[in-house]
Amino acid sequence: MSSPFGSLQESLSIPQVTTNETLRELHSKDESYHAPVKPEIVVYPYNAQDVSEIMKIAKHYRRPVYPFGVGSSLEGHVIPTEDGISIDFSEMNDIIEVKEEDFLVKVQPGVTRTQLNKELKKYGLFFTVDPGADATIGGMAATNASGTSSVRYGVMRDQVRDLEVVLADGSIIHTGSLAAKSSSGYNLNSLFVGSEGTLGCFTELTIKVSGIPEHIVAGRAIFPSVDDGVEAVVSILQAGIQIARCELVDEPSIEKVNAFSDTNYAIKPTLFLEFHGNEAGLNQDVEFTKDIVNEHGCSEIEFEQDTAARNKLWEARHTLAYAFIHDAPGKKMMTTDVCVPISKLAGAIKHARKLVDASMFEGGIAGHVGDGNYHITLMFDRGNEEEIQAAAALNEEIVKYALAVGGTCTGEHGVGIGKQKYQAEEHGESLFLMEKIKQALDPESRLNPFKLVQLKN
Amino acid sequence: MSSPFGSLQESLSIPQVTTNETLRELHSKDESYHAPVKPEIVVYPYNAQDVSEIMKIAKHYRRPVYPFGVGSSLEGHVIPTEDGISIDFSEMNDIIEVKEEDFLVKVQPGVTRTQLNKELKKYGLFFTVDPGADATIGGMAATNASGTSSVRYGVMRDQVRDLEVVLADGSIIHTGSLAAKSSSGYNLNSLFVGSEGTLGCFTELTIKVSGIPEHIVAGRAIFPSVDDGVEAVVSILQAGIQIARCELVDEPSIEKVNAFSDTNYAIKPTLFLEFHGNEAGLNQDVEFTKDIVNEHGCSEIEFEQDTAARNKLWEARHTLAYAFIHDAPGKKMMTTDVCVPISKLAGAIKHARKLVDASMFEGGIAGHVGDGNYHITLMFDRGNEEEIQAAAALNEEIVKYALAVGGTCTGEHGVGIGKQKYQAEEHGESLFLMEKIKQALDPESRLNPFKLVQLKN
Numbered sequence: 001m002s003s004p005f006g007s008l009q010e011s012l013s014i015p016q017v018t019t020n021e022t023l024r025e026l027h028s029k030d031e032s033y034h035a036p037v038k039p040e041i042v043v044y045p046y047n048a049q050d051v052s053e054i055m056k057i058a059k060h061y062r063r064p065v066y067p068f069g070v071g072s073s074l075e076g077h078v079i080p081t082e083d084g085i086s087i088d089f090s091e092m093n094d095i096i097e098v099k100e101e102d103f104l105v106k107v108q109p110g111v112t113r114t115q116l117n118k119e120l121k122k123y124g125l126f127f128t129v130d131p132g133a134d135a136t137i138g139g140m141a142a143t144n145a146s147g148t149s150s151v152r153y154g155v156m157r158d159q160v161r162d163l164e165v166v167l168a169d170g171s172i173i174h175t176g177s178l179a180a181k182s183s184s185g186y187n188l189n190s191l192f193v194g195s196e197g198t199l200g201c202f203t204e205l206t207i208k209v210s211g212i213p214e215h216i217v218a219g220r221a222i223f224p225s226v227d228d229g230v231e232a233v234v235s236i237l238q239a240g241i242q243i244a245r246c247e248l249v250d251e252p253s254i255e256k257v258n259a260f261s262d263t264n265y266a267i268k269p270t271l272f273l274e275f276h277g278n279e280a281g282l283n284q285d286v287e288f289t290k291d292i293v294n295e296h297g298c299s300e301i302e303f304e305q306d307t308a309a310r311n312k313l314w315e316a317r318h319t320l321a322y323a324f325i326h327d328a329p330g331k332k333m334m335t336t337d338v339c340v341p342i343s344k345l346a347g348a349i350k351h352a353r354k355l356v357d358a359s360m361f362e363g364g365i366a367g368h369v370g371d372g373n374y375h376i377t378l379m380f381d382r383g384n385e386e387e388i389q390a391a392a393a394l395n396e397e398i399v400k401y402a403l404a405v406g407g408t409c410t411g412e413h414g415v416g417i418g419k420q421k422y423q424a425e426e427h428g429e430s431l432f433l434m435e436k437i438k439q440a441l442d443p444e445s446r447l448n449p450f451k452l453v454q455l456k457n
Numbered sequence: 458m459s460s461p462f463g464s465l466q467e468s469l470s471i472p473q474v475t476t477n478e479t480l481r482e483l484h485s486k487d488e489s490y491h492a493p494v495k496p497e498i499v500v501y502p503y504n505a506q507d508v509s510e511i512m513k514i515a516k517h518y519r520r521p522v523y524p525f526g527v528g529s530s531l532e533g534h535v536i537p538t539e540d541g542i543s544i545d546f547s548e549m550n551d552i553i554e555v556k557e558e559d560f561l562v563k564v565q566p567g568v569t570r571t572q573l574n575k576e577l578k579k580y581g582l583f584f585t586v587d588p589g590a591d592a593t594i595g596g597m598a599a600t601n602a603s604g605t606s607s608v609r610y611g612v613m614r615d616q617v618r619d620l621e622v623v624l625a626d627g628s629i630i631h632t633g634s635l636a637a638k639s640s641s642g643y644n645l646n647s648l649f650v651g652s653e654g655t656l657g658c659f660t661e662l663t664i665k666v667s668g669i670p671e672h673i674v675a676g677r678a679i680f681p682s683v684d685d686g687v688e689a690v691v692s693i694l695q696a697g698i699q700i701a702r703c704e705l706v707d708e709p710s711i712e713k714v715n716a717f718s719d720t721n722y723a724i725k726p727t728l729f730l731e732f733h734g735n736e737a738g739l740n741q742d743v744e745f746t747k748d749i750v751n752e753h754g755c756s757e758i759e760f761e762q763d764t765a766a767r768n769k770l771w772e773a774r775h776t777l778a779y780a781f782i783h784d785a786p787g788k789k790m791m792t793t794d795v796c797v798p799i800s801k802l803a804g805a806i807k808h809a810r811k812l813v814d815a816s817m818f819e820g821g822i823a824g825h826v827g828d829g830n831y832h833i834t835l836m837f838d839r840g841n842e843e844e845i846q847a848a849a850a851l852n853e854e855i856v857k858y859a860l861a862v863g864g865t866c867t868g869e870h871g872v873g874i875g876k877q878k879y880q881a882e883e884h885g886e887s888l889f890l891m892e893k894i895k896q897a898l899d900p901e902s903r904l905n906p907f908k909l910v911q912l913k914n
């Protein structure tokens with residue numbers, strides 16, 4: 001009665017249950033800097049019934065469960081906090097149905113973003129959320145992932161039409177319907193998206209997809225200051241020009257990229273842009289954009305249309321993280337992730353740059369300027385207590401600043417372990433509501449406990 | 458101790474509390490066909506503190522509260538279900554702040570849609586959700602309203618960045634932040650939007666606004682069949698053309714409009730379109746759209762650009778409800794409101810037309826084709842039991858059909874009294890979750906009780 005191992009092996013098939021040391025090790029960590037903790041056991045469900053069975057056994061043996069996609073989370077979401085079961089969804093990776101006419105696709109949670117886009121391409125469709133990592137769709141829904149293109153297409157929460165969810169008691173529910181909109185009942189889709197496995201495990205997701213744009217134009221513009229770059233973006237948005245992607249990279253980051261790639265980019269705040277639409281419309285957008293950026297002191301702007309030239313143009317942005325990682329062998333990456341109102345973004349990035357410059361770290365700053373989300377990427381030594389403290393202190397300063405200007409402690413990476421301590425400050429009284437919801441849905445705190453909301457027992 | 462009247466009069470000022478018969482009568486009904494019920498008392502809060510006080514008094518005297526905007530709801534949301542307090546938000550109608558750079562506006566709940574748009578126009582901005590009625594922003598958020606333009610700009614839930622909410626115990630919380638996106642905590646914004654006053658009362662809303670489009674083109678296209686019209690829209694969407702508004706009206710509705718307006722529109726399924734963007738892009742969209750509709754058998758298509766000509770072109774759509782109301786003096790309007798996957802829409806509209814033709818009613822069908830939401834407008838005599846039964850039966854058939862094809866019982870009007878009985882069928886097991894949430898947040902069921910979710914006591 002003291003261990004779920006035997007029961008799990010009886011309920012599932014032999015290869016689905018393992019205590020193999022290497023596999024436990026693999027499920028002890030994600031891509032974050034948070035310290036690994038091995039799960040007691042790793043299970044690989046094939047379907048919702050398996051997950052339901054796992055939940056019942058977990059309940060019986062009072063073990064917590066930790067859902068696991070590919071482990072690309074950045075705040076320790078998949079790391080066990082106590083002895084328990086890591087549920088690996090890699091065997092549930094079927095693309096169940098592409099509903100072309102409805103612009104919907106139904107997938108299992110273990111499907112990855114690139115796997116999905118490869119399939120959708122056959123239909124002239126694509127999945128719009130691009131967080132960089134080749135994460136699973138289940139994991140992206142669990143953290144409400146977003147990325148460079150969310151300024152136009154929205155975040156993960158905007159894409160989810162229906163979820164099949166296994167709850168703490170093993171019951172299987174659906175959170176939505178196939179209708180494009182609904183005013184029926186409480187909106188459970190949005191409650192479960194971003195719940196980080198703390199309210200249930202997703203076993204099927206029906207999500208929105210979009211038509212591949214007829215025409216894509218990418219641009220790169222150089223500004224005298226971060227302020228000018230941000231103001232230019234605000235002006236572009238105010239002019240009603242739809243930006244599909246929009247990233248600002250600051251001077252020291254460009255310098256780092258130059259050193260790493262042996263390139264010669266101007267060491268200036270650089271704005272990367274992308275527009276999706278029809279050719280005539282984009283030509284007009286490009287001309288208008290040129291006028292606007294010039295008004296904001298832009299010294300150089302170039303646009304490219306074909307795929308190879310566009311990729312080349314974005315290279316400095318894409319190389320940024322590698323430049324830092326490559327330069328700091330053996331160190332761990334920490335990425336801050338606040339999001340502020342766009343009117344506060346220029347000030348926030350300047351503040352962030354000052355902090356980094358005054359710290360012991362080099363750090364690159366890149367912002368999803370269209371929605372006010374920006375990241376500092378820095379490398380630190382997890383074996384060095386001074387560096388750990390300094391990195392944590394810097395992260396905290398960044399969060400405090402964001403909260404003070406009406407922002408959030410995490411724009412897209414989620415709470416996990418790392419942003420737990422800022423929940424009370426960010427949400428105030430409404431944290432009690434979140435706790436009530438957790439209490440109502442998972443009273444024994446069996447689902448990814450100590451993440452996002454902590455129940456006081 | 459048996460009545461809240463004295464306490465309310467002590468806490469608020471005299472003109473804020475009334476038991477005037479005419480005012481109680483005014484707060485006994487909305488624009489729906491549901492039977493009126495007078496509240497015991499009507500109060501007019503000036504601010505969140507007043508609402509908090511009302512909640513505490515309501516709790517002390519065990520009286521339910523019924524939030525009231527302008528009473529434009531269509532499913533009896535504002536109608537009292539037992540003796541209690543109608544909270545009228547008309548005195549809380551300040552536009553608190555327009556945050557131009559952030560594309561945000563902060564308003565009190567009693568601000569109406571046209572009041573807001575009049576103010577926003579000064580900034581070159583507009584509020585995108587257009588449900589037809591001049592509803593309050595608070596009411597629109599409470600029902601997750603949408604309308605003709607949601608295919609492009611999203612529904613009310615997509616616009617809400619932050620809500621100030623007074624909970625059942627009188628505490629005042631915020632559900633979001635000013636950040637454009639967040640992965641922090643459970644998403645309370647989306648839970649409260651569409652909760653129909655059953656979880657709390659909104660006292661302040663921060664919502665997204667958009668730049669007024671540079672260029673608008675409206676179109677009207679005539680098709681041999683409803684199928685052709687719907688398929689044309691799917692093809693337009695698949696071609697990646699962004700439609701801003703898109704409405705399909707069926708033949709008998711056009712016939713009714715002709716009789717009412719003395720016009721001579723072709724009695725054919727008619728598609729009304731609108732595109733927002735830059736001039737060059739829209740010209741290309743229009744040409745492409747012409748090709749597509751022609752492939753789907755369109756016999757006539759025309760486009761207009763200037764405001765007067767666009768309004769004229771949309772006239773038949775706008776006149777539809779009036780044509781029915783005018784033709785049935787003394788009768789009440791019932792509007793069905795299901796939403797189905799777009800792949801099921803043509804079939805659903807044909808089914809609806811057959812039902813109407815076989816019924817005792819004339820009825821107009823108009824569909825927000827871009828998102829699968831369609832309405833039958835019919836007039837019935839609320840004094841005639843046979844007509845009441847027949848109208849209810851027709852509504853039920855429409856709902857059952859929508860649920861059978863993966864749709865929802867309400868696309869935009871909400872649950873209120875009218876769609877209560879379909880919640881179990883639509884949501885299945887997840888209705889228990891909704892009940893748990895209601896129980897956790899409003900354990901005494903004091904907030905708009907018997908709407909949306911019914912607690913079993």
